[in-house]
Amino acid sequence: MRRFSFHPCGNYRENYAQELTIFETDYGRISMCIFLLLLFFATPFLVSSYMLYVINTIGIAAIAAIGLNILVGYTGQISLGHGAFFGVGAYAAAVLATRFGVGFYLAIPAAGVVTALVGMIFGIPSGRLKGLYLTIATLAGQFIIEYVLVHWDSVTQGTMGITLPSPRILQWEVVGDRPFFFMIFVSLVAMTWFAVNIMRSKYGRAFIAIRDNDRAAEGMGIPIFKYKLLSFAISSFYAGFAGALWAYYMVSVTAEPFNLGLSVEYIAMVIIGGMGNIPGAIFGATFITLLNELLRYITGLLMNLGFITSSGLNMAPLREFVFGLAIVLFILFEPRGIAELWRIVRSSFRLWPFSY
Amino acid sequence: MDFFLQLLVNGVCIGLLYGISAMGFVMIFKSSSVLNFAHGELLALGAFFFLALITWANLPIFAAFVLTLIGCFLLGFLIERFFLRPLIGEKLIFVIMLTVGLAAMFKGMILFVWGGDLHNYPKFLPAFLALRWGSIYIAPVYTATLMISLVFLVLFGLFFKKSSQGIYMRSVADNQKAALSLGVHVRRVFALSWAIAALVASMSGIVLGIINGVNVHDLSSIGLKVFPVVILGGLDSISGAIIGGIIIGLLETFTGGYLSPSLRDVVPYIVLVFILLVKPYGLFGLVEIERV
Secondary structure: OOOOOOOOOOOOOOOHHHHHOOOOOHHHHHHHHHHHHHHHHOHHHHOOHHHHHHHHHHHHHHHHHHHHHHHHHHOOOOOOOHHHHHHHHHHHHHHHHHHOOOOHHHHHHHHHHHHHHHHHHHHHHHHOOOOHHHHHHHHHHHHHHHHHHHHOHHHHOHHHOEEOOOOEEOOEEOOOHHHHHHHHHHHHHHHHHHHHHHOOOHHHHHHHHHHHOHHHHHHOOOOHHHHHHHHHHHHHHHHHHHHHHHHHHHOEEOOOOOOHHHHHHHHHHHHHHOOOOHHHHHHHHHHHHHHHHHHHHHHHHHHHOHHHHHHOOOOOHHHHHHHHHHHHHHHHHOOOHHHHHHHHHHHHHHHOOOOO | OHHHHHHHHHHHHHHHHHHHHHHHHHHHHHHHOOOOOOHHHHHHHHHHHHHHHHHHOOOOHHHHHHHHHHHHHHHHHHHHHHHHHHHOOOOHHHHHHHHHHHHHHHHHHHHHHHOOOOEOOOOOOOHHHOEEEOOEEEOHHHHHHHHHHHHHHHHHHHHHHOOHHHHHHHHHHHOHHHHHHOOOOHHHHHHHHHHHHHHHHHHHHHHHHHHHOEOHHHHHHHHHHHHHHHHHHOOOOHHHHHHHHHHHHHHHHHHHHHHOHHHHHOHHHHHHHHHHHHOOOOOOOOOOOOOO
16 A cells, blocks of 8 residues: 655646646545545534525535636636526526426536527627626626516516426425535535546646637637637536526526626635635635625624614615625735635645744 | 607717716726726715715805815725725736725615615706707706716816826826836826726716716616716727717617617617627727737
């Protein structure tokens, strides 16, 4: 049996394959296994059902945020339409499940594929535009999709919304937080695995080349339009997949939540978590979701305090303010996000006591 | 025919409002290439300052107006100093998201202080500004808007053509490094452009408030309506902003009047996508040519 390797004190990589490894050391591999075991076999049975609901929402947000990170963090194309794509996925799953009676195991990936196609349509402007012009084009995409979701009555039932049947495996209905926990987190692990590996392939390298310098990438023979479209497709596939999971989890779908605010929240997750970093997207999703829940709790608490209700102060805007403040502070003080903080903490442990 | 004419007049009036709201946005972009997502909130801040000064402090209209302009000038200065200066030379997404974050912060603050209700200014515009021509009626505030936007157009035109600060701003917008090496104080130019933009924004906020009443949600959604306007007119052209505004305003009222009222809000964005695909630099924008 070979010896376990622990963290080296410097960079001892000798070839490209070593550079590409996901886990630098066995130590990392073991701790990841322990984490996954704890996640799947301890968490759903120990925490309260409210906490489980929060964890599930984090899982769904993390899938969508990973998708957006592929587009924004790795390919460098800023999209303000991710919330709308999430909505397209939710509606696609709802329509497939109610109109065509498709089972959830097929409806969820199919919703992802439908969203990928929609994403590619809205990715077409990236052939001619880049930078802030592309951002404005995706902003327009957000409004157009939102309009279609509300006004295409024959398919989306307008403001009434669609109610989904609960997913069933053979005779067994998937209802409640715990079964959904497994559904969401198995998908999250699979999607993370896929994203990490696609970034180690030819496609991932092409994305990074486009982000770093698109003209140089084109000069090196990368067909940039094709790869940009591919990146839009992958990222919207993730959004659509997450949206479909969300639709099943929430049971009914209306167009309200898929507004510009949701798109901004996803970009905030990517930035706060760390751009161009897959675990970063998960950190960001956790941070923003927990922040939302915490602020909801605090505002609820403050509303019930006697002297605040009597003085007529409204505490609801606190959420908006703190959300904006979090984005601004992260951009000003740690633009590389929580992933970078996490790296600093880890390396300070590793290098202790000679941390220079 | 009367219906058509009334739509035409309404469209031009609304368009002028869009144009005047877009001017501050263009100012910022022209000198610092920052896409300001907090523009709607700047409009709202100006409108609410004015509201506070005339209703709570009971100042005369003129004094309140001047004080609001001064206050917003300083506010623009502070925003640049504390939030945007650290980001000079950073990636585009950070700058964009910073303004998005600022927008959320400002909106939260305004909601905290004034709430989400509709407030109204006391009426103060003289009635002789109203125009009536046959069956077509133009409210006094639109005449005032037309006059204000013309005055600002001329002022800004002169400012950018003649004054040394205006020429500095244009040079910084054109090439930051070259301007820096020729001795232009780039940071001062940025600060000044944010201050002027906040001033213009507050003024347009007040005009919008006179017409529709003061409400955070309405004013911040105008901040997003600005995008089709500036893309159509060209991101760095102030007269383009006015013309783009009028075209978008006409488009909105005509779709609202002849096709369907619900389509009205989304038409500008559909047009926006087509403009971006066909002529990304707009009608009057400067075409950026990249050389390898």
